[in-house]
Amino acid sequence: MIGTKGTVVAVNGNMVSVRFDGAVSMNEVGYVKVADKRLKSEVIRIRGEVSQLQVFEITKGIAVGDTVEYTGDMLAVELGPGLLGQVYDGLQNPLPQLAEAAGFFLERGVYLDPLPLDKAWEFTPTVKTGDKVERADTLGTVSEGAFTHRIMVPFGMYGTYTVSKIKAAGSYKIRDTIAELKDEKGNVSPVTMSFRWPVKRAVDCYEERLKPVDPMVTRVRLIDTFFPVARGGTYCIPGPFGAGKTVLQQITSRFADVDIVIVAACGERAGEVVETLKEFPELKDERTGRSLMERTIIICNTSSMPVAAREASVYTAVTLAEYYRQMGLNILLLADSTSRWAQAMREMSGRLEEIPGEEAFPAYLESTIASFYERAGIVRLKDNSLGSVTIGGTVSPAGGNFEEPVTQATLKVVGAFHGLSRERSDARKFPAIHPLDSWSKYKGIIDEEKVGYAHGFMRRGMEVEQMMKVVGEEGTSIEDYIIYLKGELIDSVYFQQNSFDEVDAAVKPERQKYTFNKLLMILASQFSFPDKNEARIWFNRLRQKFLDYNGSKWQDERFTALEKEIDEAIKKQSKGLDKAAEKYLA
Numbered sequence: 001m002i003g004t005k006g007t008v009v010a011v012n013g014n015m016v017s018v019r020f021d022g023a024v025s026m027n028e029v030g031y032v033k034v035a036d037k038r039l040k041s042e043v044i045r046i047r048g049e050v051s052q053l054q055v056f057e058i059t060k061g062i063a064v065g066d067t068v069e070y071t072g073d074m075l076a077v078e079l080g081p082g083l084l085g086q087v088y089d090g091l092q093n094p095l096p097q098l099a100e101a102a103g104f105f106l107e108r109g110v111y112l113d114p115l116p117l118d119k120a121w122e123f124t125p126t127v128k129t130g131d132k133v134e135r136a137d138t139l140g141t142v143s144e145g146a147f148t149h150r151i152m153v154p155f156g157m158y159g160t161y162t163v164s165k166i167k168a169a170g171s172y173k174i175r176d177t178i179a180e181l182k183d184e185k186g187n188v189s190p191v192t193m194s195f196r197w198p199v200k201r202a203v204d205c206y207e208e209r210l211k212p213v214d215p216m217v218t219r220v221r222l223i224d225t226f227f228p229v230a231r232g233g234t235y236c237i238p239g240p241f242g243a244g245k246t247v248l249q250q251i252t253s254r255f256a257d258v259d260i261v262i263v264a265a266c267g268e269r270a271g272e273v274v275e276t277l278k279e280f281p282e283l284k285d286e287r288t289g290r291s292l293m294e295r296t297i298i299i300c301n302t303s304s305m306p307v308a309a310r311e312a313s314v315y316t317a318v319t320l321a322e323y324y325r326q327m328g329l330n331i332l333l334l335a336d337s338t339s340r341w342a343q344a345m346r347e348m349s350g351r352l353e354e355i356p357g358e359e360a361f362p363a364y365l366e367s368t369i370a371s372f373y374e375r376a377g378i379v380r381l382k383d384n385s386l387g388s389v390t391i392g393g394t395v396s397p398a399g400g401n402f403e404e405p406v407t408q409a410t411l412k413v414v415g416a417f418h419g420l421s422r423e424r425s426d427a428r429k430f431p432a433i434h435p436l437d438s439w440s441k442y443k444g445i446i447d448e449e450k451v452g453y454a455h456g457f458m459r460r461g462m463e464v465e466q467m468m469k470v471v472g473e474e475g476t477s478i479e480d481y482i483i484y485l486k487g488e489l490i491d492s493v494y495f496q497q498n499s500f501d502e503v504d505a506a507v508k509p510e511r512q513k514y515t516f517n518k519l520l521m522i523l524a525s526q527f528s529f530p531d532k533n534e535a536r537i538w539f540n541r542l543r544q545k546f547l548d549y550n551g552s553k554w555q556d557e558r559f560t561a562l563e564k565e566i567d568e569a570i571k572k573q574s575k576g577l578d579k580a581a582e583k584y585l586a
């Protein structure tokens, strides 16, 4: 079939209006022909015989009368072995290769194969001729880095098929036919090791969705203990400019207990992206001893690329995540920043002259954000294995005001909220997650009640601190002052974590539990001091010891020695335990 053709009738920034002749559908890809270039675009509205397309490239040179070729295909990504370790733009162009092919300044209209075509993969079939298969069933496997990559029946092949041919074990390339599948009518389709799937459609080849329950350990104490994230759950990190959103995501991408990390850097500053690209390949994965990049995919669009490409990048990222979930793997998708994506939506909506909602964002902002986060989840696959996609998105509200539409829309759908505070980042208290504003609906690695007990000191300590600002230290009772000091202690030795310290940067759950109990012992102890000055001096000393303890290797000599000193200091000063806390210490 020859695709539909159209003619540009208007150009408005990154949106072109095109009169077409034939059939066109929403989200279909079209190419605008400019001189010898074809610029990739997506249909975002159809009115009668005029369609509006968002162009994923700079629209310079497009003129009324230019030809548009519709493809009949939705905006899609190619799925197959070879995705891991890649750096793509939002349209799945491999960036390093693109730079090589087109020079330092990325040229428009150059689209490359997302997967290496000449690489050979050792394929092992898992079905035999005559077997019945359905979409997403495994036909065979190849190894990709540390993983067993399932070569599956393309997700778009609905219905039941009979395997009429399957290749023997051997070395094949991505576009080689490895099987032939016959449908009920007798039509035969060749299947290769890769296939395409439209990015805006959630992959749904699983048996059931489960409730996210198990924590996804990040090794950040504040998260795992206080504001946990569940495997298959969602969370957001809103924070003002420079408060540490990107650094926090980088830490998480290195240490989170997942198989694969996909980073969607949509619309961040180019410098930041370059930093990530330089840093990642050098980082070692502690679990495998290999480069971290081998289990990472980076999708990046810097703020200098057209807005439409940012939108594409979040969808591309989540689709790749869903693909690997079908292999029974756990994937973490980090989107930085979703505000840039929302701004892209706003810009497009403005061009479409839609009725604007709050702050000129489109009325469908909420539902679009919700449907993105809904693609997270833990699922049971047909073979009963479990796979998960966890999504964490940063939000960068102007002026750090969390009341704005993107933060609010995100808050409604996520399971945990890690709000960064300007005050804390200015004070260099990192990670700058606010201990009182943040929350999580998930279960963490430590019993909730215990955590609540400790959190209570933090809250009351901050209240005392506020009060002291008004009435002064003299006007504060020694009991309140001790609560304040206990709150400060939790803040400095548990909430804050030194991401530049080799030991403290990432703390395993086992150690978190252990130190948390130590801290609990201090919180529950009833101390008496002759005056506030003595109290402060004592707590300062204890804090310093605790920080050294945090910085020493788990259970080595120094660790044990410091622990002994801490225990002795508490024992000497304590007049007994808070009755209410005894059950937590048992």
Ligand SMILES: Nc1ncnc2c1ncn2[C@@H]1O[C@H](COP(=O)(O)OP(=O)(O)OP(=O)(O)O)[C@@H](O)[C@H]1O
Residues within 6 Å of the ligand: 239, 240, 241, 242, 243, 244, 245, 246, 247, 248, 396, 430, 431, 498, 499, 500
């Ligand atoms: N955990 C941390 N430990 C030490 N320093 C940190 C930490 N987090 C952030 N910083 C400091 O704060 C700076 C800004 O952090 P980051 O780039 O992550 O902010 P951001 O919120 O992503 O900013 P933007 O809104 O511009 O994207 C870092 O360059 C670093 O100096």
Ligand SMILES: [Mg+2]
Residues within 6 Å of the ligand: 245, 246, 247, 268, 272, 336
């Ligand atoms: Mg950032």
